[in-house]
Amino acid sequence: MDFYYSPTACSQAAHILLHETGLSFRPHKVDIYQGKLEDGSGYTVVNPNGYVPALVFDDGMLLTENVALLDWIAMQGDGLVPDGAFGRTRHLQMLAFISTELQKPFVRLFFAEGEEDKAFLAAALTRRFDWIATRIEGTYLFGDHFSASDAFLYVMLRWAAMCGHTVPAALQRLAGRIETRPAVRKVLAGEAVEPLGMAA
Structure with missing residues (x-):
C-alpha cells in the first residue's frame, strides 16, 4: 500500500503507527502547499481533497481522514487499542x-x-x-x-x-x-525533524 504524508503534519501520527505495526508500505512525501509529490506530479490525482494522510491500498481503494487511518492501522497491530469492552x-x-x-x-x-x-x-x-x-x-x-x-x-x-x-x-x-520508542525515532529521522527532547 502507498502512504502519503507531509513532515510534521498530522500524518506523522499515522506514519508512527505504520512503523509500530510493522506493516509494509511505500511512503510518499507530499508538499501540501504546492499540492505536489516529490516527482512533481499533482497530489489531487491521489486525494482530490488535497490533504494528508492518505492510504491507497493495492486494490486502489483510498482511505483518508486521520482518525479513520489511525483506527484502521491500530487494529492491524498488537495492543495499539485499549483492552476492555469499551x-x-x-x-x-x-x-x-x-x-x-x-x-x-x-x-x-x-x-x-x-x-x-x-x-x-x-x-x-x-x-x-x-x-x-x-x-x-x-x-x-x-x-x-x-x-x-x-x-x-x-x-x-x-x-x-x-x-x-x-x-x-x-x-x-x-x-x-x-x-x-524506536518507531517514533525512525519517523522523526525519516521526516528530517528534531526530537522535542522533553524529559521522560
Whole structure:
C-alpha cells in the first residue's frame, strides 16, 4: 500500500503507527502547499481533497481522514487499542477529541491574524491540554501500552512546542517517553525533524 504524508503534519501520527505495526508500505512525501509529490506530479490525482494522510491500498481503494487511518492501522497491530469492552470506543473518543478540540484550533491559530483570536484559541488549547493531562492512566494515555491516541497526541504536543504554547508537565513527560520508542525515532529521522527532547 502507498502512504502519503507531509513532515510534521498530522500524518506523522499515522506514519508512527505504520512503523509500530510493522506493516509494509511505500511512503510518499507530499508538499501540501504546492499540492505536489516529490516527482512533481499533482497530489489531487491521489486525494482530490488535497490533504494528508492518505492510504491507497493495492486494490486502489483510498482511505483518508486521520482518525479513520489511525483506527484502521491500530487494529492491524498488537495492543495499539485499549483492552476492555469499551476499549476501542474510548480510544475513538480520544482520537475524535484530539482531532476536533486540538488539531482544528491549532490550524486556526496558525493562520490567525488578530491578537484577540490568537488569545481565544490559545486559552481553549490550554483548557483542552489540561483536561488530557488528567486522563493519563499509566505510562501512556490508556495505561502501559502505547496507542494510536498517544501517537496523535504526540504530534499535537510537537505543534504546541512549535507555537511556543506551554503544556502541563505531565504531557511534557509523556512526550519524552513517546520519543524513546524506536518507531517514533525512525519517523522523526525519516521526516528530517528534531526530537522535542522533553524529559521522560
